[in-house]
Amino acid sequence: MHMVLFLKLCYNIFMKNLEIKIHGTYYPVVIDKKKNKNTYIRVNQDLEIYVTTSYFTTNKAIMKLIKENEDSIQRMIDKRKKELIRKDQFYYLGQEYEIYMMPTNQQVEIIDQTILIPSEKELQKFLKKQMKEIFTAHYDYWYSKFEEPIHKPKLKFRKMKTRWGVCNRRDDSITLNTKLLEYDTKYLDYVIIHELSHLVHFDHSADFWNVVGKYCRDYKILRKEMRE
Numbered sequence: 001m002h003m004v005l006f007l008k009l010c011y012n013i014f015m016k017n018l019e020i021k022i023h024g025t026y027y028p029v030v031i032d033k034k035k036n037k038n039t040y041i042r043v044n045q046d047l048e049i050y051v052t053t054s055y056f057t058t059n060k061a062i063m064k065l066i067k068e069n070e071d072s073i074q075r076m077i078d079k080r081k082k083e084l085i086r087k088d089q090f091y092y093l094g095q096e097y098e099i100y101m102m103p104t105n106q107q108v109e110i111i112d113q114t115i116l117i118p119s120e121k122e123l124q125k126f127l128k129k130q131m132k133e134i135f136t137a138h139y140d141y142w143y144s145k146f147e148e149p150i151h152k153p154k155l156k157f158r159k160m161k162t163r164w165g166v167c168n169r170r171d172d173s174i175t176l177n178t179k180l181l182e183y184d185t186k187y188l189d190y191v192i193i194h195e196l197s198h199l200v201h202f203d204h205s206a207d208f209w210n211v212v213g214k215y216c217r218d219y220k221i222l223r224k225e226m227r228e
Contacts (some may be wrong), residue, residue: 018059020049020066023074025219031062039065042074079228090115093134094184100124131157131181138173138185143194145215150199164226165191166199190222 002138005211008171018029028048039053039062051062066073090097095113102109108126117123139155153167156175160166164187166175169174174195193216203209 002200018063020063021118022049022066022070022077027077029063029066031059033057041066041069041073043073043080045080047077047080049073082228091182093181127181130180134181134185135176135188138188139176139192142189142196142215146196146200148200148211150196153199167195167202169202186218187222190216190219190226193219 012124018031020028020029027181028046030044030048030050032050033055034050034052035050039051039057042050044050051066053062053070090099091129092110092115097110097113097115097158100114100116101119103118105116105118107118108122108140115123117126135157136155143150143152151172153172156173157178158175159179160175160177164177164180167173168175174192175183176188176191176195180191194212197215200211209219216222
């Protein structure tokens, strides 16, 4: 029998439900053994510690590695918890709102901390329209503020999992993550400034960050908050 297949069969036979205590709380550990050279740890949406590693890595070694990286894993857990809370709530420009279906309404209406909608379809149309208007207005504003000689790429919008913005020189565009509509506009401004600064320095050098800091003094704080 091929060695890798044999190891995989053995692993499946002797696989146990594992869990580990991280800062006082127990979390399930899911181990996925493959033909990997390295070991990778992440926390999934079910708050399971998901480990991808080699067939030759023992469970004891994996648990030891998790304990050695306990603080980093706790930060990943905290980030996942925040994402799950936010997923169950509705945010618009940094404010939390209650959504109420009002079929008699002709359009979406915002009253205090409540959004009245005739239908889910109308809400999505409203958000798409607001996103285009708000993102474009902020983009135009910050482009006009740049003193460096830069051209103006076309603006795009797209939902992205891992990036808030993208400056693409190949098709001469800047793409903003549609999720920015959920957050205070100070984060939108930072992302726009960040991407426009890539037109001056297409890297993350000290010179690049100097340009970012010129137009967004609090960029370090905002960047940190967006990563949490």
